[in-house]
Amino acid sequence: MHTSAAVEGYLTHLADVRRLAPATVRAYRSDLLDLLETLGDPPLDDIEVDDLREWQWRAAQAGRSKATAARRTSTLRGFFAWAGERGLVAADPSQRLVSPKRGRTLPTVATADALDEVLAASAAQAVNGDALALRDHALLELLYGSGARVSEVCSLDLDDIDHDRRTLRLHGKGDKERVVPFGLPAERAVQAYLVRGRPALVARGGGDDGDGGGSAGPSRAEGPSRTAGRSSARGDNVSSPARAVFLGAKGARLGPRAVHALVSRTVGPSVGADALGPHALRHSAATHLLDGGADLRAVQEILGHASLGTTQIYTHVSSERLREAYRLAHPRA
Template identity: 45%
Template structure:
């Protein structure tokens, strides 16, 4: 019997709530959305998340005719977060919504909609940072070998899936970054990718020989079989010839890792965690891994050091005579 995964309490669709906002609040949401997309250059997914949180905040502020952004003060912000907590929002969700509220109040203050910015007075709940679930090196190797065997028959989809798996593990790129790759982003001679990450930041990421071979077979033998006039320059294609969809990549990764005995159930982001962990365990320095992954701050990359420390402790407990 299939299991259903609980995602916590459901909140109303923000689009329906947004449509009911009074005109002054609706204009503020529109302006904030334009700011996030045009000036901040955030991804569509991130913009939608921020806007959804701000719509919830302004809906809490009130929907009467007298509703005004200027009435937004620190007490309203705290009441809103308290209500979110009461409805079962997790600590990480509250931290994200606090960040969205602060971003909005800072923008509203600069735009003249607020006389003062109450955001800095709003305490942010600390996140409970969980250690990422990662593959062991032998599990990653088994998944890649099984994928390579599947691609030996030359089926275009199997060639594509093997190349995607190898590239995800070799580079640690995000699933959106992988889907956004064009053929010209691959430098075969230097074995590097040109990747456009969060905030349109560009970086160059190297990859090894196994990924190079898998990618070469896909481009030469697999991609032409799926390519159509409308395919454009996309590196990875779906079965209908368009650019590959992130959902397809997630399915491919889940199926490949699910076939490995004892492996955790991970997706593309788990492959990214695994790549970072194995790099650090192999002796890579933290700053280099930060550059490879495209993390804006070193603190994000430092999470992986806890993984390696936990592994070292487990090895010590298992092998040291006086552990």
């Protein structure tokens, strides 16, 4: 079997059998297509470890990071393990690859005071009742208040919000569902948007959206949210705005790119970052929960992490803050 045919079979397996998130499948596809571009399309069983090392070397020469190199190595190992299980290769050349150690970097976190200022400014813009300003304020409050991923918030439907209990039903990676709480400020902002903002956006129709995600000016276009398997798992069309909570300027379901632009524009200046994504609010929520005394496992559940080790990085953020506070305040530091 030629490698290209095996790649397509593996990607179908990831999407249909393992039910990985579309974004994850796209990352695997990108890696494997890059491999094909380097090697051509040889028979799969002809690929040797030196071919794979050549692919790694070219990526290193192109300036790819250690994290990217480690991910690409993981992609190869998953691909060849799948091929071996199906008898497509006699030996697995990827097992002799050395995966570079990833450098652990601390996530970007905004201070609670900085976010208070951002949210206060957002609330002030929403006072005039502008639909996009109401939506943007609700988005920022909900992202920070729940610690949800941007894809999870973009995929929210109206019946995913329990206003009485102030909880969200989120559909995360691997189509895993969890329920997380959010606070009173977020509830007020969401209610204001649903009552005064969303109906105005619904009335604008269902075309492709190109607003910049807010009242502060134009930015990147909004596209339909592509979330992890919801359409297949729940039997609905995730792009349909009929049940979507967050809509764009022309009434279509809001996409992650517009939310990225919103956070970059509003939160970025407070942490000195030119390009800051919505994940910064998730990082901030997790760090502030731990700073406030929340249990690590509770934070793990809120964030939807499969491994406690993933959540533990936020304890390092808090430790860094503790050391900095000591350095600045203690006379013998």
